[in-house]
Every structure is written in C-alpha cells, then in structure tokens.
Amino acid sequence: MTTPHVMIAVTHLLGVGHLARMAAVGRALARAGWRVTIASGGRPAATVNTQGCTLVQLPPVHCVGTDFSTLYAAPGVLADAATFATRTDALLAAFDHAAPDVLITELYPLGRRSLAPEFDALLAHARSRQPRPVVLGSVRDVLNPPSRPERAEQALAKLGIFYDGVLFHGAAEVVPLGASWPSSPALERRLIETGYVHDGARGAEADSGTDGTDEILVSGGGSAAGLPLARLALQAATLLPERRWRVLVGTAVSPEAFAALNRLAPAHATVERARPDFPAVLARAALSVSQAGYNTVLDLAAAQARAILVPFAEGAEKEQTLRAGELAQRGLARVLALETLTAPALAEAARERLAAPRPDWSAIGRDGAARTAQVLTEQLARRRAVDAAWGRLDAVLAQARALGRMIDLWWRDDDAMAPTPALESLLARAARWQAPLTLAVIPARAQPALAARLSEIDRVDVAVHGFAHANHAPPTDKKAEFGAHRLTEVMIVEAQSACEQLKELFGSQFLPVFVPPWNRIAPDLLPALPGVGYQAVSTFRRRTAREAAPGLLALNTHWDPIDWKGGGGLADEAGLIDLMTDLIAGELAAAPGELEPIGLLTHHLVHDGWIDRFLDEMIDRLLASGAARFVSARAVIAAQAGRR
Structure with a gap:
C-alpha cells in the first residue's frame, strides 16, 4: 500500500498559534508514516518547526489588530484581487502536486470567512477528484462566536456539502465546543475529539x-x-x-x-x-x-x-x-x-x-497530535472501504445492464405535516431526479397549507402515516402506535378516520396506503384495513408474500440512510452501499413473479447535510447507470392489483 499523504491548509493572520498547532499535527503524522504537505498562507514564522513536512508558502497575508476582514499583503499594502487570485492558484497547484488522501482545512469554515473564496475553490477542486480525498476541518477548543446566527448555519451547511468531519483539538470535559460556538446534533455527530495538541518537545x-x-x-x-x-x-x-x-x-x-x-x-x-x-x-x-x-x-x-x-x-x-x-x-x-x-x-x-501552591493541570491531556494521526488513519480506512463498496455496486449494476434488466425503485418519505424548508429540499430532489414520491402524512397534524403546496407538484402521492404518530407501547417495548398492546377495534376506528381525513384534504393525490409509525403494526389489524378503505400497507422489511392480508397489498421499504440506533445522522456509508448492492442482486436472482420494487425510506425533517449529500451520491449513481429507474407507488399498486 502506498504511503498516505495529507495536505493541511492553514493561514495565521495575527499570531502564529494556528500554524504552530498544525505543524505539531504535521510532525506527529510524519512520525506515524504519513507524507505531509502544509500550505501556509500567513507570514513566514521562523519559530515554528515544520520538520518532516513539506512547507508550501503561499503569498502571505496578515491583519492588523482584530480587523480580520481587512488583509494586508505587506505592511501598509492591502491585499488586492490579484493577491488572492495568486494565492488560490498556488493553493490548487499545491493540492494537485500533493494529490492528498486527506485534506485538512484549519479553522475554515467555522472561521476565516475573509478567505472563503480560496478555501471554497480548494474544496470544490478536491471534491472533483476521483477518488475523492477525506476532507476534515480542524478547530481549537474555543472559537470566536459568530456575530450572527446565520453564519453558524452557513458553516454547518458547508460542512455537510464538503466535509467528512471536524477535528476538535480540545476536550469537552474541559471546554466544550458549545461554550463558544452554536452546537447542533448534526455538528456534534461529526465532531472528532482529539484532545489538546501540544508540542511537548518544542524548544x-x-x-x-x-x-x-x-x-x-x-x-x-x-x-x-x-x-x-x-x-x-x-x-x-x-x-x-x-x-x-x-x-x-x-x-x-x-x-x-x-x-x-x-x-x-x-x-x-x-x-x-x-x-x-x-x-x-x-x-x-x-x-x-x-x-x-x-x-x-x-x-x-x-x-x-x-x-x-x-x-x-x-x-x-x-x-x-x-x-x-x-x-x-x-x-x-x-x-x-x-x-x-x-x-x-x-x-x-x-x-x-x-x-499559592502550583495548581494541578493534569486534567488537560496534551496528546492530541498523536491522536489526530490515529484518527486520520481510521478516516482513510473508512473512505477506502466506501470506495470499494461503490465498486461492488457498480459491478452489480453492470450485471443488470448485461442481463437487460431494469431495477425498479420507489420512494417513501415519512412524517410530513406542513410546508417546511426541509420539505422544499426534498421536493427539489424529487424534481431533479423526476422521481415519483410518496409522502406519508400524519393525519392529526396535517395542515391545509401542506395540501395547497403539494397540489402544485406533480408525481407526489400522499399515504396515511398512522393517526397522531403517538407512541402507545409500554416503556419496556419498542415504540408503536398501532401495536398489539391496543384494542383492535380502537385502532380500526383511528385508521378509518385517518383515511377519510387525508382523502378529503388531499383529493386526487391521496393514496390509500397505510404506513404505521415506526413501521410496526399488530397482525390482527391487517385483515381489517381493506374494509376501511386501504389497498396496501407499507412497513420496512422484505415482504414474505405479495399480500399482507387478503385484499391488502404489501408495498414495503428496504433501504434507509439514517442511523436510528446510533442517535440519528448518516449510517455507515459502506454498509448502506453494500445493502443496496445486495438488494439489487436479490432482484436479479428473483424469479419474475417474485420481483419487488426496492423501497427507499427517508425522513426529510431529520436530514442533515451529510444524509442529503450521500442520498444525492447514491441516487445519482443509480440513475446514471441506466439500470435503475423510479416508479410510483400508485403504479406499483395498480400493477400488482391487476395480477390478483
């Protein structure tokens, strides 16, 4: 295996602390067997030891005082457009020469907004390379809080688009990142705590x-x-x-x-x-x-x-x-x-x-540089596993093409209630892929504004998502609204009421499909559903028969990108890709009468940038293969009903 290579992009504008920290990380990586390129955009710093690393000095910029938005190319000389263009060209050239397996941007995008154009150019350049490098942000224990809330939101969005994670060179038990920066579950899931980075041998x-x-x-x-x-x-x-x-x-x-x-x-x-x-x-x-x-x-x-x-x-x-x-x-x-x-x-x-006696500072661990080297090794191994999984998916798609087979996909998204920015993002994806979408709407929470918005959209059907999405299971059991612990008669009444409510609200877009919350339903309820207006039931598992009960089709989902057991966020990427590969292989091996469209399950209200980015990669790849297509749940139900 070739020696792994990391490139660190860092610009110190006032003191040399940012460069010194990255140099310490670089030397630890070099000792661990990595090739290290440090692209430094601040002024040369003779006191910073970059031994073992290749230092690329960009045309330097600096600030005066705390005005980080006004940058100087030399004392008294403002950095102009030509300066920044030269810096960007040099940064991209350094990336191309290094061809790194891992790219680290120090502080950006949680800081260094004045250098956003050159960092964004580097990130786009890295994203276009195949195989794509692991991309990590790097922040110290405390950040300067954003002056406006939207800046934190913009930084999080950029992380979701380009980054695999953020190295947190601190310790949450000493100073949590949330003490200085607006935290969120999405950011916390991508935060990789390394401990403090200290150059113990310095000097x-x-x-x-x-x-x-x-x-x-x-x-x-x-x-x-x-x-x-x-x-x-x-x-x-x-x-x-x-x-x-x-x-x-x-x-x-x-x-x-x-x-x-x-x-x-x-x-x-x-x-x-x-x-x-x-x-x-x-x-x-x-x-x-x-x-x-x-x-x-x-x-x-x-x-x-x-x-x-x-x-x-x-x-x-x-x-x-x-x-x-x-x-x-x-x-x-x-x-x-x-x-x-x-x-x-x-x-x-x-x-x-x-x-006073000397205080005890032992709670502040200082081995963050060595831990960072370990993290990068783990991240690179994960990326290589993902690349290998994409290769396996491509192979099974090529097999489908060779057999002249078209893999049918259908798409269900749960928990819709009202128009939201998250819903708009979902609808935009469906439009881009020209993919029919089934929205599982919660009847007790459905707003008329949702019906008005969906009436403007083609290729959207509305299914029934339980009644109120309320958990009635005992504390010791898994969550369920329509589980075996409730009276069947009560659940039948709720299911009928839910069907009638959504049919009236959504009109021709209503699809009589019952989607039980948490994908759990009491077996005794299934035979009663056709009698209260339902044609199909949809859960999350491979069906064992075409009908879940007499007169009730099974239209299930099989692939969900969210790591529910892990607290949310994107599940293991390699595992998700391999699951899709196995589902397609199963379709290719099935007899014609046993074919079942592969059901994709999403939850737009809890998606973060990493889920959306991976979903884009997966669907774009499937559709570009020429061996997969989206079909509507309405069409599937009609076709299966015709085979009874």
Whole structure:
C-alpha cells in the first residue's frame, strides 16, 4: 500500500498559534508514516518547526489588530484581487502536486470567512477528484462566536456539502465546543475529539539551562497584540522589585516598539524577543503572566505553572476570554481583564499567586497530535472501504445492464405535516431526479397549507402515516402506535378516520396506503384495513408474500440512510452501499413473479447535510447507470392489483 499523504491548509493572520498547532499535527503524522504537505498562507514564522513536512508558502497575508476582514499583503499594502487570485492558484497547484488522501482545512469554515473564496475553490477542486480525498476541518477548543446566527448555519451547511468531519483539538470535559460556538446534533455527530495538541518537545534543543529560574515570565504571543500587556507588566515590575521579571516580545513587534519597552524596563526586568525555548523558560519560572492563547495555555499545563491570564479581547474577540474563564472556574489561573487592569492590581495579583501552591493541570491531556494521526488513519480506512463498496455496486449494476434488466425503485418519505424548508429540499430532489414520491402524512397534524403546496407538484402521492404518530407501547417495548398492546377495534376506528381525513384534504393525490409509525403494526389489524378503505400497507422489511392480508397489498421499504440506533445522522456509508448492492442482486436472482420494487425510506425533517449529500451520491449513481429507474407507488399498486 502506498504511503498516505495529507495536505493541511492553514493561514495565521495575527499570531502564529494556528500554524504552530498544525505543524505539531504535521510532525506527529510524519512520525506515524504519513507524507505531509502544509500550505501556509500567513507570514513566514521562523519559530515554528515544520520538520518532516513539506512547507508550501503561499503569498502571505496578515491583519492588523482584530480587523480580520481587512488583509494586508505587506505592511501598509492591502491585499488586492490579484493577491488572492495568486494565492488560490498556488493553493490548487499545491493540492494537485500533493494529490492528498486527506485534506485538512484549519479553522475554515467555522472561521476565516475573509478567505472563503480560496478555501471554497480548494474544496470544490478536491471534491472533483476521483477518488475523492477525506476532507476534515480542524478547530481549537474555543472559537470566536459568530456575530450572527446565520453564519453558524452557513458553516454547518458547508460542512455537510464538503466535509467528512471536524477535528476538535480540545476536550469537552474541559471546554466544550458549545461554550463558544452554536452546537447542533448534526455538528456534534461529526465532531472528532482529539484532545489538546501540544508540542511537548518544542524548544528543547535550544534550552538555555537557567534563564527564567524563579522569575515572573511575561509573554504576549507572536504579534504586536501583546504590547499593552508588556507595557503594563513593566510598570508592575517597579512595584514588585523583589522578583526578577522577564518580558518576551513577539517577532512581529517593530524595532521601535521593542526599543521603547527596553527603555521602560527597570533594572530587575529583562526585555527580549520571543524565544524558541519558551516552554523550558516557563517551566523554571515562578509565575507566568500571559494572554490565554491555545498554545500558551498548553505550555502552562505542561509546566504546571502558576498563572495570571490577561485574555486578548480587542474588538469582538472572545476566544481567549472564554478559555480563560473556563480555566479560572477550575482554579487553574487568575484572570484579569486588560481594559480595567492597572499596574498595582497586576503586582498585587502576582504576589497572591506567588504565595499559592502550583495548581494541578493534569486534567488537560496534551496528546492530541498523536491522536489526530490515529484518527486520520481510521478516516482513510473508512473512505477506502466506501470506495470499494461503490465498486461492488457498480459491478452489480453492470450485471443488470448485461442481463437487460431494469431495477425498479420507489420512494417513501415519512412524517410530513406542513410546508417546511426541509420539505422544499426534498421536493427539489424529487424534481431533479423526476422521481415519483410518496409522502406519508400524519393525519392529526396535517395542515391545509401542506395540501395547497403539494397540489402544485406533480408525481407526489400522499399515504396515511398512522393517526397522531403517538407512541402507545409500554416503556419496556419498542415504540408503536398501532401495536398489539391496543384494542383492535380502537385502532380500526383511528385508521378509518385517518383515511377519510387525508382523502378529503388531499383529493386526487391521496393514496390509500397505510404506513404505521415506526413501521410496526399488530397482525390482527391487517385483515381489517381493506374494509376501511386501504389497498396496501407499507412497513420496512422484505415482504414474505405479495399480500399482507387478503385484499391488502404489501408495498414495503428496504433501504434507509439514517442511523436510528446510533442517535440519528448518516449510517455507515459502506454498509448502506453494500445493502443496496445486495438488494439489487436479490432482484436479479428473483424469479419474475417474485420481483419487488426496492423501497427507499427517508425522513426529510431529520436530514442533515451529510444524509442529503450521500442520498444525492447514491441516487445519482443509480440513475446514471441506466439500470435503475423510479416508479410510483400508485403504479406499483395498480400493477400488482391487476395480477390478483
């Protein structure tokens, strides 16, 4: 088997934390036997170790302060359309050269909206490649919350279209993603928790040996955003002369600003540039005063450090404030707000923390890079299993063509009640495939607006979905509305009432098919259904006979993409493809009199983007084969009734 290859697309705009985290992941993947390409769109960062990875430097962009929507190609030079076009071309060229098995986009689409055009071009490019790579998002423990709810919805929609999952480089028991980002069942199902990514070996080769011992160490990240904290710390140092202070300044800080800090420093304070051996210096320090960036917090955890956190919170930035607040609740750090902080308050807080024992940071695991390598191996194996399953389906479809056989499919969707965006999406798919659709409507909840909307649509029939879709089963039994635990006489009355209601509401689109909720029905009820107006019953299983009872046809479904036992969402893709393959093979092996149209079962109200995308792939493939077609339930019932 060839060496797997991963490409990571990352752009750091302010500090270097995003690149540093992805570099740590890349090195762990390289150690695990992967080829790694990192396409970096931020400014070159000499302190970030990309050993073992191929680094592709895109034309860099950066921001100033917290204005992430205004990007610069160089200091004072705005990035223009030509800059972004060149970046996109370079990104696509890097993808083509790497031909990765896995593509990771760092932060996007849950962030980096200002770079959406180049990320979207990359995602579309990756999707067009066959075999398609696994596509994963990558996010830290805390995100900057969206300014508007629709942005979270747009990000979720994009994830459903392009992504297989999202790597969550954090731990829900420490800081759940929902603390900073609107969560949903669909997103939670696709979230892959790796634990925190920490570069534990960073700076070991440059360890100075004694620098920082028993000092107060002040750090503000790699950008100029740490300057206010550095100035305040030097003022506080004059109030706490019994300790040496060491202030580390990011490489992005101008020489003039760096010189000004040196002039401000008292004799017992050292001002120097950010150091590659920062973790070692931190481990020797008596106290850390820092912002609350992801990598900094992990360095604090590794050092078991006493910590004062002064979160970066300019503009609309909330990420560090949220993270720091969670850590403070666990007693791991003291949090001070920069906008109200004074030098005396910082000096007093430093005295307090110095007198306290070192906190226990052991709850924050830091092996996320190694875990990410394991996750990618699992994801790639899953994708290869899916590709192999598609090959088996193609083979059985080719067999059907060779035999001159056409596989009939019919489509039932359950739980319709009213017009909704989800219903519109379902109807659009049916129209695109020119597929007849049977909507199982809940009579007690059916709205006249649904009838009005469906009257505008061709090729839609309406079946009866129970009565009120109410569970009457005992707590120890599986859910059922028309189960054996109820009086048959009562169920007959409800079934008749449901038939009459929907016939009146939907007129010529009404189809006298009874669809019991949860696909469960008492055997004693079946013989009574023809007498109250029904021609067929539809559940979920292979039928054993053409009639479920005398005068009552069986029109069942057999293929459902939803993982009900797993809590919803898309079931195992390879398993779904193989099930379809087996159903078609069964049709090819059946005698002409035993043929049963393959029934597809969907539930539009609970679909997410991943279910819809897979459904598109499956149906497009079946119809493109020339060996499968949709037929209407109405036509099937008429044909089978004619054979009695």
